[in-house]
Amino acid sequence: MVNHALQTDITEPGRSKGDSVPGHPARKALDSTPGAARLKIVLIGMNHKTAEVELRECLGFSHEEADAALQSFQDAPAIAEVVLVSTCNRVEILMATPSPEAAVEAAKTYLARSKALEVKHFEHALYILEGDDAVRHIFRVAASLDSMVVGEPQILGQIKEAYRSATLRKSSGVILNRLLHKTFFVAKRVRSETGIGDHAVSISYAAIELGRKIFGTLEEKKVLLIGAGEMAELAVEHLIRHRSGTIFVANRTFERGVELADRFNGRAIGFEEIPDRLKDVDIIISSTGASGFILNRNQVKGVLRARKNRPLFFIDIAVPRDIDPEINRLSNVYVYDIDDLKDVIEENIEDRNREAARAERIIDEAVIRFRGWYQSLDVVPTIVALREKMLTIAEGEIRKTLAHSLSHLSNEETAALRRMTDALINKILHDPTLFLKNDGCRGGKSVYLDVTRKLFKLDEE
Secondary structure, eight states: OOOOOSOOOTTSTTOOOOOOOTTOTTOOOTTSSSOOOSOEEEEEEEETTTSOHHHHHHHOOOHHHHHHHHHHHHHSTTOSEEEEEEOSSEEEEEEEESOHHHHHHHHHHHHHHHHTOOGGGTGGGOEEEETHHHHHHHHHHHTTSSSSSTTOSHHHHHHHHHHHHHHHHTOOOHHHHHHHHHHHHHHHHHHHHSSTTOSOOOHHHHHHHHHHHHHSOOBTOOEEEEOOSHHHHHHHHHHHHTTBSOEEEEOSSHHHHHHHHHHTTOEEEOGGGHHHHTTTOSEEEEOOOOSSOSBOHHHHHTTHHHHTTOOEEEEEOOSSOSBOGGGGGSTTEEEEEGGGGHHHHHTTOHHHHHHHHHHHHHHHHHHHHHHHHHHTTSHHHHHHHHHHHHHHHHHHHHHHHHHTTTTTOOHHHHHHHHHHHHHHHHHHHHHHHHHHHSGGGGGGHHHHHHHHHHHTTOSOO
16 A cells, blocks of 8 residues: 655645654654645565565566666656665665656566566565655665664665666656665764664674574684675674684685685685585585575585585575575585574664664654655745745845944835835846746756755755
């Protein structure tokens, strides 16, 4: 169901529709004020709470696929602006649209067509948020309040990268540009003003914790890391703290594997060496961006005799998964994927959850402030604010002048001076007011309103 908020229309003064969200102090619908921007903010997506890893794998986007998706969304009449966020734990499409229902249908249709999957197979996992709810959601995601691991920092970088792609593609505009810049500001404030980032917790940390619980200790346990990206790097840092044994690093780009191994006194191996190395290691942590399995059941089965019944643990933190889940059926072999880490994670985030309440208050405040800016994209508040600023400046100058060089003026002369000032302001603002009110802005009215507010510094922030 689509929530109606942030839905006022600059071409329809006095229009107000949509309901506030009950039970929350900051969730007053953004359309409760007469007038506002024609475009509504709507978000459609799924995450680790609504979709299993198999479905997230099917609907995830590579960098190239995301670029193609942005192009397709730009061609959709119902979508004016769009940013696409795709990570291992979520796929979300953030849009500014004159027609939320049509935009949502366009997004669903593209997902189904591009992923060769009928809508009925993934519709149950989707959430659709509009207005205040969509704004609050993107703030919470960037602040890592909606992550599997509350407080993990990676998601903010992923949203920044998604926004960068949108700006390069020119698929974001006035509305989403402002929203994303505000999103980054909110996330930074949450990080600096709360303890939500304390006590290092991440997917990588949870993976190491799982290994430690399995073995009791990681000391002298040999570990193979498949992939040398950020997740692998974080995993190595945690392994070193737990005094693990030799750390082997396998990466498709051998130079990158060598670089990571050298930094932590590990050993780099070639990707083709992975099956043979399974004979020696105790734990395999895999986090590549591969589109298929790195290891299958037959490869692992072939090394079990050489291991002499020593247990072998796979911790797969990649999406799509790197490790064939059928491997888990082999004797003395155990496979955990990213969803299996949830239980481990829950034991490590109690402190962060307490800090999350403070973060929510920061976000509530930010939603209210963004709502104020959004409503300012209506013509009437902008013109009123512009006139009030002109009058304030003029009144200040008149007072200074009357207190000094024109202090001899009579009351009648002072009144005449003020009338002349009002007339000047009316004449100066006449053409800009007509331009903003009428069709001079054409389809880019929100752009001109935003520029007007910036030129004259009408917003306090």
